[in-house]
Amino acid sequence: MTTKQHTITAPVTVSGVGLHTGVVANMTFLPAPPNHGIVFQRVDLPDQPTVEADVDYVVDLSRGTTIEKNGARVNTVEHTLAALVGLEIDNVLIQLDGPEPPIMDGSSIEFVNALQSVGVEEQNALRDYFEVPEGIFFKDEERNVEIAALPLDDYRLTVMVDYNSPVLGSQHASITNIGQFVPEIASCRTFCFxxxxxxxxxxxxxxxxxxxxxxxxxxxxxxxxxxxxxxxxxxxxxxxxxxxxxxxxxxxRYKNEPARHKLLDLVGDLALVGRPLKAQILAARPGHAANIGLAKKIKKIMKEQSRKAIPTYDPRETPVLTAQQIYQRLPHAYPFQLIDKIIHLDETTVASVKNVTFNEPFFQGHFPNNPVMPGVLQIEAMAQTGGILVLGTVPDPENYWTYFLAIENCRFKKMVVPGDTIIFKCELLAPIKRGIAKMHGQAFVAGNLVCEAVMSASIVRKS
Structure with a gap:
C-alpha cells in the first residue's frame, strides 16, 4: 500500500450509456490537488454542482449506489470508485454531463484502462489511512447478510455468495492486498437473474x-x-x-465472476468512507444496502476517533507543508511565524508542529530565569494552524486574510518549556458559512493536552 497521495497526470474521458437511467453521458477524470478527495461534478446542471464521494450523501440503493448533494445527483458510483481505489488514486475531480457514469462492459476495467492511459503521479502529501481499531460488524438477519471489518495493517477482502441457484451455487472471492484488484477483480461484470x-x-x-x-x-x-x-x-x-x-x-471471465463482482462492488461502496482503509473485510452475501450499512458504521467511528485522536508526528515523514510553504499561504514573518510544519490537512482537520527552543525571542522576557511559553502565543500558534485549514477552502489563499473574531472556553493545562514539541490540532465544528469559521483547537506535548480553545475567525479578501 502506498504512503503518499496520488492523482492522475492529465484529464481522460470515457463515454457510454448509464446502466439504470439509460442516458448517454461523458465522464471526465481530472487531476486534483492533495487532500481534494474524490468529487463528482454535474456539469450539465445549472451552476455545475458537486458532490463528494461520501457515505453521508447516499440517497438511494436500488440495485446500485446513488449519492446527492445540492442537486448534484449521481447514480451507480460504485464501479467508478472501485477503479480509483484499485489504482490507489486519492484525488480526482470527475465531471459528468449526465445523471450516471457509463456502464461500459459492466465492470471497472475500462475505467482502469482509461486512468492508466494517462498515468498516476505521486503527490507531496501523506495518505490518511483509517486503521480499523476493533471489529466493526453489520448484520441483516432478514436477508441473511453479515459483514465484518477487522483490524489489519493492510487491505484484504473476502466475499462469499450463495444464491440457492443450481447454476451459481456457493461462490467466494478474495484478494489479500489491494494490488490484486486490477488484475483479478476489475474486469468482473455485473449480473442479475x-x-x-x-x-x-x-x-x-x-x-x-x-x-x-x-x-x-x-x-x-x-x-x-x-x-x-x-x-x-x-x-x-x-x-x-x-x-x-x-x-x-x-x-x-472467471468461474466465480459473480462473486468477484460482488467484491468489486464492496470495494467501491466502502470507498465512500472517504479515506483509504486498513482492514480485513469479511462479507457473506453482501449487497449495496449492507455495504453502505457497514460504511456508515466505519464513518461514525472515524468521526469519533477524529474528535478524540492525538495527532502523531514522525519527523522522518515528509510534511504536508514546510515552513516556507506555510509562509507562502500565511505571511507571518519572524518572530510571529509560530508553526514549523503542517503534518495533516483535510477538509475539516489540520495538524501542525512547533519545536520550542531556548532561543525563542519571547523567552528573553517571559521569564528569563524560568522560561515558559506564553499562553497567548500558544493560542496564536493554534490560530495560525487553523488559518491554514480555513485558507484551504479558497482557490487563491494568497489573496485572503484571516482574522480572529472570538476565543471561547480557553484552558491552559500544563506549561510549555524549551525542548518541548507541540502538536496543534484544529477541527471545524461546522461548515464555513459567509466566510466565518468556528473550530476547536488543541495543543499536545508528549501526548498530554497543554491547552485548548474554541476559536472563531473570518476570512476576508484582500482589497
Whole structure:
C-alpha cells in the first residue's frame, strides 16, 4: 500500500450509456490537488454542482449506489470508485454531463484502462489511512447478510455468495492486498437473474442494460416465447440460452465472476468512507444496502476517533507543508511565524508542529530565569494552524486574510518549556458559512493536552 497521495497526470474521458437511467453521458477524470478527495461534478446542471464521494450523501440503493448533494445527483458510483481505489488514486475531480457514469462492459476495467492511459503521479502529501481499531460488524438477519471489518495493517477482502441457484451455487472471492484488484477483480461484470429482468425494467431500472454490459443468469427452463419477448424488450434480434445458464452465449471471465463482482462492488461502496482503509473485510452475501450499512458504521467511528485522536508526528515523514510553504499561504514573518510544519490537512482537520527552543525571542522576557511559553502565543500558534485549514477552502489563499473574531472556553493545562514539541490540532465544528469559521483547537506535548480553545475567525479578501 502506498504512503503518499496520488492523482492522475492529465484529464481522460470515457463515454457510454448509464446502466439504470439509460442516458448517454461523458465522464471526465481530472487531476486534483492533495487532500481534494474524490468529487463528482454535474456539469450539465445549472451552476455545475458537486458532490463528494461520501457515505453521508447516499440517497438511494436500488440495485446500485446513488449519492446527492445540492442537486448534484449521481447514480451507480460504485464501479467508478472501485477503479480509483484499485489504482490507489486519492484525488480526482470527475465531471459528468449526465445523471450516471457509463456502464461500459459492466465492470471497472475500462475505467482502469482509461486512468492508466494517462498515468498516476505521486503527490507531496501523506495518505490518511483509517486503521480499523476493533471489529466493526453489520448484520441483516432478514436477508441473511453479515459483514465484518477487522483490524489489519493492510487491505484484504473476502466475499462469499450463495444464491440457492443450481447454476451459481456457493461462490467466494478474495484478494489479500489491494494490488490484486486490477488484475483479478476489475474486469468482473455485473449480473442479475433472468427472472429479475422484466421487473427491474418496469421499475425504470436497467434502462441502459444490454447483453454486452451484464451477465444474465438463467437458472430455470425458458420457453421460446419468453426469449422472444425478452429480445423485443431489450431490442435484440435474438436471445439464446447457453448450456451453462447465461444469456446469448456470454463467456464468463472467471468461474466465480459473480462473486468477484460482488467484491468489486464492496470495494467501491466502502470507498465512500472517504479515506483509504486498513482492514480485513469479511462479507457473506453482501449487497449495496449492507455495504453502505457497514460504511456508515466505519464513518461514525472515524468521526469519533477524529474528535478524540492525538495527532502523531514522525519527523522522518515528509510534511504536508514546510515552513516556507506555510509562509507562502500565511505571511507571518519572524518572530510571529509560530508553526514549523503542517503534518495533516483535510477538509475539516489540520495538524501542525512547533519545536520550542531556548532561543525563542519571547523567552528573553517571559521569564528569563524560568522560561515558559506564553499562553497567548500558544493560542496564536493554534490560530495560525487553523488559518491554514480555513485558507484551504479558497482557490487563491494568497489573496485572503484571516482574522480572529472570538476565543471561547480557553484552558491552559500544563506549561510549555524549551525542548518541548507541540502538536496543534484544529477541527471545524461546522461548515464555513459567509466566510466565518468556528473550530476547536488543541495543543499536545508528549501526548498530554497543554491547552485548548474554541476559536472563531473570518476570512476576508484582500482589497
Amino acid at each position: 433472468l427472472h429479475e429482468l422484466e421487473y427491474l425494467y418496469k421499475q425504470n431500472l436497467i434502462q441502459g442494460g444490454a447483453l454486452n454490459n451484464a451477465i444474465v443468469i438463467v437458472d430455470r427452463i425458458v420457453k421460446d416465447d419468453e426469449l422472444a419477448y425478452l429480445a423485443d424488450l431489450f431490442k435484440q434480434p435474438k436471445i439464446e440460452v447457453k448450456s451453462e445458464g447465461t444469456l446469448n452465449n456470454v463467456e464468463l
